[in-house]
Amino acid sequence: MTDNILTVEGLKAYYQMNYFGVEREVRAVDDITMNVRKGEVYGIAGESSSGKTSFIKVLAAAIRPPLRIMSGSVKYDFKTGPIDVARASPAEIEAVRWRHLSYIMQGSMSVLNPVRRIGKTFHDFASRPLGLSGKAFEERVLGHLARLKLPPEVLRAYPHELSGGMRQRVTIGLATVCHPEFVIADEPTTALDVVVQKEVLNLIRDIQKEMNSSVVFVTHDMSVHANVADRVGIIYAGRLVEEGPTRQMFFTPRHPYTAHLVASLPRIGDTRQRPALEGRPPNLADPPQGCRFHPRCPLAVDKCRKEVPPLETVAPDHRSACWRWQDVEPLVNAAAPAGEMA
């Protein structure tokens, strides 16, 4: 008996391209092993092009060529039975889509058809998975909209007639109307102003609690993780380099990259210049040997240039892929103020 709803093992997913006969492979997801528990909110952070979106597309069973799964498994333990979406057929994925596994893609406008009224989009998404139509379906949707604090008139609107915050609520509504067991969200609050951002985050949290669903969400904004996530996983250059309970990740990170992300968070009253991280993230078509962070790491030693550090347990529930995790603490020059934490 396990309390995991998702178990990812040795997952590799690469973009395989062929330009004028020259093969190119971008190792966007490179050997990730992790799990998500029932009822948990798991946040994924990392800088641009680190592979976050590629990873959650695999989790959401929403990949298209040139992205391909090279190896590994992505197993969900849904109420209806287990499924490995890395191997499942399109029909098997269709059977769990929205009702068990839902996905809020980056940018709400790309999900909402600009020439279709919101009500029709709800119908397209949810009528079949819910097995409802007519009055019964409408009642279900209206009840859900009320929970999202959206007026019934929204159903008659076109996407461009709504504000950015309302569109994002509608997107969350679409992803949650079937009460899925697992919700995946990619940058759900990016491009929203701070007040709306907070509202949308609270909404995701409330709905998750109410449905006792599990949520995996991506954002590069560490303060959002501090407010919403139970656990945080840090991806660097296609690999999970650290994961742990949110508080521990902020107060006692055990990977120099996480320490850098935490140290660069702005603090009220602290006007000191934050040191920038030297260098750039590696090219995933030709990543460096050993630890992929070593060219930018202030702690790097010879071993880091040669050997890939395994993701090992460094404290209860806390894993880090760093040969020098015991030396990371001095890099964290100040802890996040307690008020910022969930």
Ligand SMILES: Nc1ncnc2c1ncn2[C@@H]1O[C@H](COP(=O)(O)OP(=O)(O)OP(=O)(O)O)[C@@H](O)[C@H]1O
């Ligand atoms: N369709 C594609 N074809 C080829 N390479 C791609 C494609 N999409 C992404 N990549 C590459 O895969 C790597 C990981 O990209 P991904 O979008 O997953 O990163 P990310 O962490 O989500 O970035 P961001 O925060 O900017 O969205 C990058 O090197 C990117 O250039």
